[in-house]
Amino acid sequence: MINSVKYTMDQCVRCMKCVRNCPTSALSRVGNRIVINDERCIGCGHCIQSCTNQGIVAKGSSLEAIKDYDYTVCMVPGALINHCSSAEEAQELFHAIKMLGFDEVIDISDVTARRMKESYLLADDGDDTYISSFCPVINHLIANRYKVLQETILPINYDAEIAAKQIRKRLSDKNVGIFNLCECEAKLAIAKHPNDGDYEIDHALALVDVFPTIRRNLHTGKEEVNFCLEGLQTSNPLRIIAKDDYLIADGFDKICKVLDMAEFGLLNQFKLLILYPCFNGCIGGHLLWGNSFVMKNNIDSLKEVCNKKESDIPFEEFYTEDFWKTTEDKRSFIERTRFFKDVTAQLERLPGYDCSACGMQTCRLMAEEIVKGNKNEKDCRVLNALKEKENDNS
Amino acid sequence: MEVVFHQDYVVERDDYASAGRVSSDIKRTLKKIGFSPKVMRRIAVASYESEINMLIHAWGGDITMDIFDDGTVKLVFKDPGPGIEDIEKALTPGWSTASEKARAMGFGAGMGLPNILRVSDEFDIQSGKDGTTLTLSFRSDV
Numbered sequence: 001m002i003n004s005v006k007y008t009m010d011q012c013v014r015c016m017k018c019v020r021n022c023p024t025s026a027l028s029r030v031g032n033r034i035v036i037n038d039e040r041c042i043g044c045g046h047c048i049q050s051c052t053n054q055g056i057v058a059k060g061s062s063l064e065a066i067k068d069y070d071y072t073v074c075m076v077p078g079a080l081i082n083h084c085s086s087a088e089e090a091q092e093l094f095h096a097i098k099m100l101g102f103d104e105v106i107d108i109s110d111v112t113a114r115r116m117k118e119s120y121l122l123a124d125d126g127d128d129t130y131i132s133s134f135c136p137v138i139n140h141l142i143a144n145r146y147k148v149l150q151e152t153i154l155p156i157n158y159d160a161e162i163a164a165k166q167i168r169k170r171l172s173d174k175n176v177g178i179f180n181l182c183e184c185e186a187k188l189a190i191a192k193h194p195n196d197g198d199y200e201i202d203h204a205l206a207l208v209d210v211f212p213t214i215r216r217n218l219h220t221g222k223e224e225v226n227f228c229l230e231g232l233q234t235s236n237p238l239r240i241i242a243k244d245d246y247l248i249a250d251g252f253d254k255i256c257k258v259l260d261m262a263e264f265g266l267l268n269q270f271k272l273l274i275l276y277p278c279f280n281g282c283i284g285g286h287l288l289w290g291n292s293f294v295m296k297n298n299i300d301s302l303k304e305v306c307n308k309k310e311s312d313i314p315f316e317e318f319y320t321e322d323f324w325k326t327t328e329d330k331r332s333f334i335e336r337t338r339f340f341k342d343v344t345a346q347l348e349r350l351p352g353y354d355c356s357a358c359g360m361q362t363c364r365l366m367a368e369e370i371v372k373g374n375k376n377e378k379d380c381r382v383l384n385a386l387k388e389k390e391n392d393n394s
Numbered sequence: 395m396e397v398v399f400h401q402d403y404v405v406e407r408d409d410y411a412s413a414g415r416v417s418s419d420i421k422r423t424l425k426k427i428g429f430s431p432k433v434m435r436r437i438a439v440a441s442y443e444s445e446i447n448m449l450i451h452a453w454g455g456d457i458t459m460d461i462f463d464d465g466t467v468k469l470v471f472k473d474p475g476p477g478i479e480d481i482e483k484a485l486t487p488g489w490s491t492a493s494e495k496a497r498a499m500g501f502g503a504g505m506g507l508p509n510i511l512r513v514s515d516e517f518d519i520q521s522g523k524d525g526t527t528l529t530l531s532f533r534s535d536v
Contacts, residue, residue, distance in 0.1 A: 145425075147425070147434070148421075148434045148435045149431075149435075150431055151431065260418070263438050264414065264417065264438050264439060264442040265435075265438070265439040265442070265509070266442070329428045331428075333427075333428075333465055334463060336427050336428045337398045337399055337427050337461060338398075340399070340423070340426050340427045341398075341399060343426075
């Protein structure tokens, strides 16, 4: 995953909160700075949320990028629309976003609705418990920590990518720039990057970054809006339309519990797991500024501007096998087993406090580094302190 | 075939609070070593069901895991419980002798042994009045 999580050394006080809070152990301290392992990072934002000094932030593209294109389109996430408490507010919001310099501001809730429907059809027809693939954090978390479940991720692409592809087709005669406004860190990673051009979206914008400008442009005019209700509802775990044999859960700890149980085959009575890592679902995205507890029923006030039917894009456009990609371990089975045993033996020699003072999240990860030869026992501060004490006593 | 990894576990009697602790550790170990997801899934299901069986029907017991150099994983579940009266019945889907207490906690649907049999490559069960020993093997292409 090309990372949207960025570290600023000047702001960092090296408190190690980010290292300790990472659910996939992607962060470590090397020397005086925090290093993020891009392969392990799932874009969940735990590190950003835990940092009290803005040493770690989510970075999207700059609005300056608009100048690189003759024609620009901005896609607005359903989660943000859910934050509007009236049709008028949504109309003003769309106008304010357009004022950022876009030629078109587009709602994609019709694509979202269709995406959801296709997911349901696939899950209902299958003979397993499937996992909805709408959230990049879930897909990366499974690839990282729950490989057992990777093949149960539904092979359906992100709604914004599908919508972007359609926009590009429609405007193929223009030098078009497609921007996606993002409500969370993870979605910022879904865009073209210098080393990874495999996306239809050209630039991902962090909502928090553009919010000050959007705010200044509010109440200066209105743009016509029309949404698809079923699509908007998918951003909210309390309002998503689902069946009895679908399991819906939100919040990171809860979804980990669900995935743990699914690995043991304890959720076989469910056809589909719809998992939102963010508390309150996408409307609780970290880059939104509103209060998701208050916003959760806003959708009822938007019904008058929800007259759009779900999209009729052909199914092939939704299909992707990207979420099943795995990285191969080049070591042989015997080498891997020996490494595991060596690490377990080394772990016995470490204090087991998981204090992170050495720079690694846990003693186990430290043991791995020692076995690899990257660190040695002298790098463990607790062991050093214990030895010093021993020397003082003798 | 040579054992390249061995681990012993104990399941304490009536320790429902720790239900699944051993199978979670087995799963973690196999993930760390890097087994293929398909075989891990089968082992996860079988080890969890077997561990819970020891808790519900017996009075805890011992679990051992051996990993062989060809990637075969062998699990042995040995309990000193009352034994299974009729093994054939116990292997019938839906048939259960679980206590009310166990059912109230969501266990005892009568799918335990049938599921274990379905997902394992080798399945052996020996049972008498001194207890039950379940031996399972899983082959993996490594």
